[in-house]
Amino acid sequence: MTGWLAVQTNTLVVRRAVTADASDISGLWLRSFAAALPSVTRPHSEQQVHAWIRDIVLPTQETWVATAGEAVVGMMVIEGGDVDQLYLDPDHRGCGIGARLIDLAKRRRPDGLSLWTFQINGPARRFYERHGFVPVEKTDGRGNEENEPDVRYCWYPEPGGSAIPAPAGESDPAAH
Numbered sequence: 001m002t003g004w005l006a007v008q009t010n011t012l013v014v015r016r017a018v019t020a021d022a023s024d025i026s027g028l029w030l031r032s033f034a035a036a037l038p039s040v041t042r043p044h045s046e047q048q049v050h051a052w053i054r055d056i057v058l059p060t061q062e063t064w065v066a067t068a069g070e071a072v073v074g075m076m077v078i079e080g081g082d083v084d085q086l087y088l089d090p091d092h093r094g095c096g097i098g099a100r101l102i103d104l105a106k107r108r109r110p111d112g113l114s115l116w117t118f119q120i121n122g123p124a125r126r127f128y129e130r131h132g133f134v135p136v137e138k139t140d141g142r143g144n145e146e147n148e149p150d151v152r153y154c155w156y157p158e159p160g161g162s163a164i165p166a167p168a169g170e171s172d173p174a175a176h
Helices: 019-036 046-060 097-108 123-128
Strands: 005-008 012-016 062-068 072-081 082-089 115-116 135-140 150-155
Touching: 012 150, 019 046, 019 062, 019 082, 046 097, 062 097, 072 097, 082 097, 115 123, 123 135, 123 150
Parallel strands: 082 115
Antiparallel strands: 005 012, 012 062, 062 072, 072 082, 115 150, 135 150
16 A cells, blocks of 8 residues: 555554544544643643544644554654654553654654653653653743643754664664
């Protein structure tokens, strides 16, 4: 299938998202947001989130999903040099899915990446720091829809460092 890329290890597949994934992605996004950020007020209704994923994110942004069997268990959006969205199914955290997605982003943007996360999201902050991101800016939240203090992280490859390889035995979707 033209435009469809997949990477498989055991039962986890990382591939470009397609329009048919919209409902699964938005459901995952909503579950993950609720689990990771219970004290943060979500500024949009479920219907608005579904429409945003379907009508804006999928058609205009580089969107990836991680699937286990038929279930979407992770999603990532790369926009320019930013990881704009990275959400995991709450039941699949700590399984290496986030690391797979971040490594893919680093292969797709080998000159560096940035991203924002909420200051209150300690697990996400620790995850990004473990993966080489460093905090470079903190705000009081006036610049985001949630009005929640956030932090911007950046990752740059080490000078003279080698490219991040795809997991063993996999073709690399970043090469396509």
